[in-house]
Amino acid sequence: MEKQEFTITVYTENSIGMIGRITGIFSRRKINIESLNTSPSEVEGIHRFTILISESEEVVRKLCRQIEKQVEVLKAYFNTNEELIWQEQALYKVPADVIAEKAYVERLLRQYGANVVVIRNDYIVFETAGHREEIDRLTEELGKYNLIEFVRGARIAIIKDSAGFHAKIKQFEREEPGQEIVENEFLDQRDDVFTM
Amino acid sequence: MSTLEKTETLQAKTIAANTQISGSQAVLEALIHEGVDTVFGYPGGAIMPIYDALYDYNEKLTHILVRHEQGGIHAAQGYARTSGRVGVAFATSGPGATNLVTGLADAMIDSNPVVCITGQVFASLLGTDAFQETDVVNITTPITKWNYQVTDANEIPSVLAKAFYIAQTGRPGPVLIDITKNAQIQLFDYEGYEKCNHIRSYRPTPIIRKEYVEEAAKLINSAKKPFVLFGQGIILGKAEQEFKRFIEKGGFPSAATVMGLSALETEHPLHVGMLGMHGNYAPNVMTNECDVLIAVGMRFDDRVTGRLDKYAKQAKVVHLDIDPAEIDKNVKTTVPVWGDCKETLPMLTALLDKVDHSEWLQQFRELEKEEVKEVIFDELNPTSDIMTMGEVIKELNELTGGNAVIVTDVGQHQMVTCRYANFKQSKSNVTSGGLGTMGFGLPAAIGAWYGAPDRDVIAIIGDGGIQMTIQELGTIMQFGAKVKILILNNEFLGMVRQWQQLFNDRRYSFVNITSPDFVAVAKGYYIDGAKVCERKDLKGALKTMLEHDGSYLLEVMVGKENNVFPMVAQGTSVSEIRLK
Structure with a gap:
């Protein structure tokens, strides 16, 4: 797969050391971050990272899973330039x-x-x-x-078809969240995935 | 004990809420509330307040003074592996903390639930290059599931509650809490301890999607040649019974990863051996023959897959894992089943057709015969005078009946033990799988014994690895862990030597390692021992070792240049596994 620009948007808790934890995921794989912006998000107390890298989609998907695996990360999205206002x-x-x-x-x-x-x-x-x-x-x-x-400055970007994080954070705060917080790329592309 | 009695005992043991206590007391209170009974640690300047508080907790907490912090964390790992509970290690700042690093990396890659507490210099000194100051939080970030620095005692109860919750839920892992000395000393209004059961940014177990389970069942039911690979996820998920019912209903041949060993008893009729570089012939070859590969709680490590672009290309892959990041990481999945296998396996089993795959299973058995003929028979029944590691394990199996906890270090002896040891019950195989940490064996065995003091714990270690952490004999001497130490001495760093022989044209570069008189060293630590050089003495010596009340060291001299086969050489496919 060819490399292209992807913008990764990460919603995290606002805690010390998050930048290190997240950038380490890239540097460990010898992937250069072209720009990195951290800022508050639309939800109070939640931080938003905007990370620009040039990689193949497969690599970016795996990176996002590793980012989301971090305890203090709520969600990581990745988008192509076409899907963003930046x-x-x-x-x-x-x-x-x-x-x-x-x-x-x-x-x-x-x-x-x-x-x-x-x-x-x-x-x-x-x-x-x-x-x-x-x-x-x-x-x-x-x-x-x-x-x-x-x-x-670093790239900042708005995801065109995102409804923001207000509704999601309420789900996260519940001990038994609904399915909507777990977007599932397999399910979204079900017909492509289940090709038996 | 009833719940009420339990609560009452806990109340008697712990400090009531709304009392003024120190941060150090709060740390120990947290451990009691989390059900911790044993801590492995080593004191030092920056953790002295916690050790001072520990003085009064003598009856509630057992503290094992190790001889090196690396030994402490490996012991905590061993404890976690045999007990299924969180292992705890204490270390001081600076060198104490950096000595934990290898163990943290090991616990991270092998998913061991461990909580480490390190002392740190006063908050006012942070960043001043103070005596024994090191930035342990940054150092350990990539090798911890979570880490945190506490500078205010008020945070201690909630941070430790989070630490224990994170360490043992979802895919377990190590957590490090760094506590500055001022926070340890600080008195604060203790509001009691509340266990953590939710962190909004943390989803330990993904929500199970029924549609995936259904798709997976459909795919598995359509298989003519299904093959199950199982890993440590079964053990961590406490899903041994669920797994057995799953494979028995489907009649699936099943192979273990190194970390998955003992999740299913070795002699189970569907157990077809071990996967990977030095695994068994049949499961490696059949990986490239099956039509549906069902991976349960394993992560397709490169030592398991060999060359990836020639790995199971013909097969559809069903992958059950609790960690979404493992799906598609190395091997493309056809149907992912995210979730705790304790829940997903029964759901899947319910949808399975009962099919007879005995003909397919028989194909594994045929290949196994080939391996027996080419490798196993000679390894277990050597005709020359030189002893093999395999025959030692065989004798041991007969004496233990497969009921012992087997702890290994890293190298040839580890692979031979994993290949030939008989496991009758779960949580019996303790080894450093992912990181391959030489020096793991002895301290891990000490911890393993505290985690399962009623079981026989046998540490099988090479002559190289034992010398990396041999100081932990001192821990055994002082605290009496009844660990049996079996050194398989081939007078070489055997695994590296094997590679140098096979791939570097026998250019033996610094693999020739000499050893002290191990029995004399043990004796110096007041541990009994013996050395065996001839086959005729082997069985008796093993028996003496096992029957000895207390720790014992047995050194067995084995063939210097024996190799571990079969072998999937690096860069080759699993089906290109060589028998010699």
Whole structure:
């Protein structure tokens, strides 16, 4: 199976050491994490990890099972880019004189929808958000004009057909949960699986 | 004892709620509430408050002072394996904690329920490179099912309740709780101990889907050549009876993994032997002949599967396991049955047709005859003067009747013992299966004896492995575990030597290991012993060992360059198993 970008979304308890426990699952298999974001989720007290990797679907599925096996992980999902709305944010520090003198740079920033965050005599800080390729292109362009500093944030992503975790967490809190908390890929693809 | 009496005894033994106690007392209270009777440990600076509290718990808890923390955790593992309960080990911070690492990794890969409690430097010193400070939580993250650092005594009751719950539910595993010294000393308002029975982020047993059980039954009923592989999951799930009813109704030939041995008595008519690299001929060959492979509580380790792309490709696979991460991990499953096999097996059995597979079973028996002719007969009945490991095990079987707990270390003696030992009851085979930890045998046997003090516990160990943890003779000396130690001495690191002979052109590189006078060493520890160099003395010596009241060490000199066969060489298919 070919490698492609997958975004893994993990809902966890907010406890110390979770990052280590989760990233260890990747590094142990010599899999590079391209970006990792941790944040609160839609449910209070529940953390959300967004992990971007490039691997085959089979590998990603196995990784998700290993992640879900961790005691403090509630659920791990994996999605292709098509199944997500995703963004990455970037900050650029550009010399002020370049902006003042080069009309092209200003046009460029407008074109990419970059917003000014800070203006100073010596430099201006812009912010933009978008897909990786757009940010990469802008970075490349600005590189030609004495870009002083650049940083890109980790990918954050919303799963298009997810109903969120509010209903699920109630299931998890029950001692005898219903079947709906255990999504089952075999059952979802039953006809493909039971080919006898 | 009735439940009421039990509760009353517990009340008499434990501290009432709403009392001020120290964190250390809370730790020991938790152990009492969890039914722990034995702790294996070694004190040190950072765990001194717990040991101080232990001074007053002398009558409620037995503490076995091991000679090295690795011995402590292996003993806790051995205890867990024979008792079916949680093994507990104490260690101090720093080197004490790092000495647990091998045992934790071993317990993790072999799914042993173990709770380790380590002392840690004062919370105020964390991260300052304090004396005997080590980041044990980070070190042990990949080799624990769960770990946690406590810095406030108020957390101790609930954290320990979680630890015991996690260690023994679902797929069991090791849990490490690191407690800073200030938390051990701290006095707090104890609100009593409440056992944990639910953690919202933790689903120990997957919900059983009936439709899978039905699909699995349909597939199994359609099989002409069904073949069952069983692992330690049967033992961990306490499902020996359920498993037996399952295979008996279906008439399935069944083979054990190393870890699954003793879940089904060796002499059961459907038991066709052991799987894997040094397993039996028939089950390995027939893996690539069967039409439906039914795996129960096993994980398709590479030592079992050999070359994966030539493993059971012709077969449909039904995999019963409690751990969803095991499904499809190594071998693609046709029908997965997630859940506790104690529940899924009876559900499946109910749907089975009663079929006669005796002709198919007979094919296993035919191959077995070949193995007997080529390998087993000579191993068990050697004609030369040189003793074989196999004949020692054979004699032992006759003397124990298959009722002993057999603990092994790692290497040739382990494979020979697993191949030839007769097991009549479950929880009788204690060995380091997944991690292959040399040095496991002696301390694990000590723990195994405390876990089953009424049974004969025999530690079969090579001349290499015994020297890795020989210091635990001191533990036996001091506390009197009645462990029988049987050293099979071939004056080599035999398994590595075998590989060097077969695959490295006999270039014996550092496998020639010398030994001390083991009997004299034992004597130094006030343990009786004997050494046997000739066959005529073997039976008598084994008998003396078994009849001796107390621990005993018997060294048997066996052939230096004997090999363990059959063998599935690395990188080859199970059906390419070689008999010589």
